[in-house]
Amino acid sequence: MKPRSAWPSLCAVLAAMLLVMFGLPLVTGLFGLVQATVFIAMAVLALSQGFIWGFGGIMSFGQSAFFGLGGYTYAVAVMNMGDSTAPFFLAILLPAAFAALLGYFMFYGRISDAYVGVITLTVTVILFNVVNSTAGDVYHIGNAPLGGFNGMPSVPPLNMPGDPSTPLEPQQIYYVCMALLILVYALLRLILASKFGRVVVAIRENETRAMLLGYDPRLYKLLVFAIGGGIAGLAGCLFTNWGGFISPTVFGLSQSAQIIIFVLVGGLGTLIGPILGAVAIEYLISVIGSQQTLNADLILGVVLVAFVLLVPQGVVPVLRNGVQRLLALRRPAALRAPKVAQP
């Protein structure tokens, strides 16, 4: 007796993503691809939140902290080192390490879920304040001036590994970002199917029972949080590559709220939901940004409140349930699963 295999749905989603990856350049020009690139970076960021929140049960309100750290780490490192290979990995590892440290204080301190939210929010706000105040020549790391509220312009993009003289073209950056999104998605699916992933989900379901079975929830949560931090850092690196610049708004409250909205709208407890949620919300923001009458924060605020009050589980699960119910109704009565008799 074995539970239903997860392979079919995984292969289907990967196939669909590969289709988009190679199909999109055929239907849209360079401008469309560049637009898509930031959507992809945000999708990666949404995955980090979706993973730690939907599966790990960790209510982080400050993933933007790791997003920003990743972006700034990449910018500072590449401006100092020239070649982008090491900065790329640093942009993942440094936020992950910071997340591990913060996670240690939070999870080994056994603070409640709500406090995790408040503390992570506070961290990102403070990071914003710190980086925002670094305008002026005295604030630099090596060759890289931090720029304060002006941000860091002219950040060199990724180059072919080991060869700084060949920076990637925007089209190539698109392929890199999309490939990384697919890689991160597949990696998270694998993690969730592994023993580690199952324990993580069990801890989210009932931490006491997981402890009673011999698992140390603090360690698992710390690892989940660190993985999430690393993925968010990667998203930050991709984001910096998209625009060639980074500024403290990546740490801001607006950004951290957006990440939550991606996941909430897309569907908590799924991986594909956050991806779709990110694309949808980013598209909405770009549409709002292009007109003057309504403020983006205002709309996002309404969206968030509306979803919390009316559709708390998000769009993907609602759609999925709807589809399942339709399919169940279509099947003849005899084939529907019989009610299990009590033992």
Added chain:
Amino acid sequence: MALAALIGFNVLNSIAALVLLSIGLGVIFGMMKIINLAHGEFLMLGAYATVVTTNAGINLFVAMLVVAPVFVGAVGLVVERGIIRFLYGRMIDTMLATWGLSLFLVGIITTIFGTTVKGVAAPFGGFSIGPYQTSAYSLFMIAMALAVLAGIWAMLRLSRFGLIVRATMQNPDMAAALGVSPPRIYMATFVLGAALTGLAGGVLVPVSGVAPTMGAAYIARAFITVIGGGAAVITGSGLASALFGIIDQVVTFRTTPVFGQVALLISALVMIRILPQGITGRFFRRSL
């Protein structure tokens, strides 16, 4: 000697600011276990109410001590009836909804008033401690902080309403059995917390720039103080404000205000590791 007095005075000022900033949040959190992420925006609304009415000719003190709390209290009422009331018991959802509310408020104020920073000059002028000049307004802030703490204590301890609030906080079902309506009490408590925050926003106007995003500058400190304080509203806020006010000032004095905040966060993290329920989780547990 005078330098020590100056530093001491600045510490008191910093503590007073923290008390004012966090008491509204503490009332709502301590009584109802609701984390209101729109707290900074309630401050901001209080500040805007003060600035707008002062510029319209109303006396500054009337604006900050009457108009601001009443206005933000009314906003709190609308918010409680329209959003919070449906989410009792769902802490994470309340946090999300209030976060959405905070975005919305920032957006609306930006749309109405734009992003330029406004301000009002600090009244009372300055006075000197030895050879150092300092603001007499700080004395007013310290007095206000004490007044607010004393007022809340008096209300909780001495008034019938305060007794009902404390009873409902401890055992809503029992309070209901005795004829109290817990939903009404929650509503009143939320409005009170909002009004206190509006008052704080008004009082802070002369010492800070007023902009739609000003809330963000304060919520970090407010949250740290409330979490650090623990469940008891008055003692917790008071003690945490004192502790963090000292740390903030000492570090700010040696470096910059930004690093003062960093030091606050680090000390809060360390403290949470040692005292996960805040100061009043371990000490002064029975206090208000």
Added chain:
Amino acid sequence: MSVPLLQTSGLTMRFGGVTAVDSVDFALGEVELRCLIGPNGAGKSTFFKMLTGQLMPTAGTIRFRGRDITEAKTHEIARLGVGIKTQVPNVFNGLSVYENVFVAATRGHPPHRARTMVDQVLTRTGLTDIAFRTVGQLAHGQRQWVEISAVLAQEPDLILLDEPAAGMTYDEVVRTSELIREINRAQALIVVEHDMQFIRMIAKTVTVFNRGRILVEDSVDAVLTNQTVRDIYLGKQAA
């Protein structure tokens, strides 16, 4: 004299001014089945929670096969081979029965071995038919069995059960008692219970708690006919 499987010496728990457990000496042998009974407030649950690491004793020691576990954390105690079923069922409500037991079985074993163990345990507890139902939707008695299944899948040497028969129908109680007797063929159990009918079905030696101390420890027949035991249940204190 071999080392007892579980032994407490002078185990005490004080909450402020209240002494819930007062210097209790307790010993359990390998593969022994012991029932803990006593009126409300006698200290059984507090004693139980100290054994599981959910409470830190004020004084005294707890030893598992001679090893001091007084200060050990819950997950450390579980790893030593102690399975715990709590009074209010602690199960993974959003997961299926199969997944609940699988999480228990998979610690320290490769997946295919864990799957075999899950199949065996579900057959043993009779839950094969509902293996893929979501636990949150099951009836209370079934949830208790899911929890027991998860505990069994840990392959513990000692199983602590807190009110396993609570909320069950008579038939379910009978089935649970059969299960416990079957488990006891290879594993030790401590069962805290209120249901006297159930105690009669399974018990051999019974330890009676009263006011934080052990009043009597004897065979089930002797205990249940003991006048002092009857008195404490009816509220009259022993003189």
